[in-house]
Amino acid sequence: MTNFFKNLKNNKFLFIINLVYFALGFVNIHFSLLGLICMMLPLILLVKTNRKTYCQGYCPRANLYTKAGKLTSKYSMKTPAYFIKGNMKHIMLAYFGISLFFITMSTLRVASGAMNPLEQLRFMIYFRIPFKLPQMFELQGMAGWLTHLAYRFYSMMMTTSFLGLAMAFVYKPRTWCTICPISTISEIYLDGRKRVKDEAA
Numbered sequence: 001m002t003n004f005f006k007n008l009k010n011n012k013f014l015f016i017i018n019l020v021y022f023a024l025g026f027v028n029i030h031f032s033l034l035g036l037i038c039m040m041l042p043l044i045l046l047v048k049t050n051r052k053t054y055c056q057g058y059c060p061r062a063n064l065y066t067k068a069g070k071l072t073s074k075y076s077m078k079t080p081a082y083f084i085k086g087n088m089k090h091i092m093l094a095y096f097g098i099s100l101f102f103i104t105m106s107t108l109r110v111a112s113g114a115m116n117p118l119e120q121l122r123f124m125i126y127f128r129i130p131f132k133l134p135q136m137f138e139l140q141g142m143a144g145w146l147t148h149l150a151y152r153f154y155s156m157m158m159t160t161s162f163l164g165l166a167m168a169f170v171y172k173p174r175t176w177c178t179i180c181p182i183s184t185i186s187e188i189y190l191d192g193r194k195r196v197k198d199e200a201a
Ligand code: SF4
Pocket: 042, 054, 055, 056, 059, 061, 062, 176, 177, 178, 180, 181, 182, 183
């Protein structure tokens, strides 16, 4: 198992995990719930190792942006300063928080029967994607709230991946990482730990 993780670190094919994730959404949307692992793993590793272990070699998304960004690296522009030092990371963190809030509340409403599952993709929570995601097979008997949650999760992953890719093409390949909510949460956590340590010393 240790060797497996060693081989995975900075593996040049990590981006395939990302592509497989989105492809699986076409097989059946419920696979999108695997994205929960993507969201939890960086935080679990952060708490376990007290550093951004996931960001430093295991993130398929960062690997995808690095690959994609190389295609336009000759024309890439300087990353805007407000991405690195300004409020952009807090705006993105707020977007992430609001998305999770809407996902949770709407899923609870579907589970309680107050609304029907929304079986459609949306970009940035609001904009409906004008076609239905093709499904290779349907799962019978799935709870409506689970299907709703799966579509909402896929929508969030699709939105953030699209934004990150657009940034990789326009700016430096890993520009998304400067404003990635997971990175911002990790920094807040590590700063907090350092402050507690300093106060105790
Ligand atoms: S900052 Fe976000 S996208 Fe970048 S490596 Fe970390 S988790 Fe991945």
